[in-house]
Amino acid sequence: MRENDVDWLKWDANRAFTDVGWEGHPDPDRLWIDHTRAVHRVMDRLRAARPGLRIEACAGGGGRVDLGVLARTDQA
Numbered sequence: 001m002r003e004n005d006v007d008w009l010k011w012d013a014n015r016a017f018t019d020v021g022w023e024g025h026p027d028p029d030r031l032w033i034d035h036t037r038a039v040h041r042v043m044d045r046l047r048a049a050r051p052g053l054r055i056e057a058c059a060g061g062g063g064r065v066d067l068g069v070l071a072r073t074d075q076a
Contacts, residue, residue, distance in 0.1 A: 001046075001049070001050055001053070002049075002050075006050070006053070007050070007052055007053060007054060008053070008054045008055075008056070009046070009053060009054070009055050009056070010055075010056045010058055011043070011055055011056065011057050011058065011069075011073070012058045012059070013039075013057070013058065013059040036066065036068065039069070040068045040069070040072060043055060043069075043072040043073070044072065047072065054074045055072065055073045055074055056073060056074060056075050056076070057069045057070075057073040057075070057076040058076070
């Protein structure tokens, strides 16, 4: 991003998990929770590294437009 002076990122999250869950895990939904938190952490790191970066969230039907994503993006 630095090398090419990227100032806008479209975060397209249209690909959903095909098998959501963690078979055999005591908390099978943990996979989805951990994934969502990881996406938020990546966005936070990008913002910290590139304060002027504009991020657009994109997902058909609003599938990835949660409150955490709305707090970290400029538009959805």
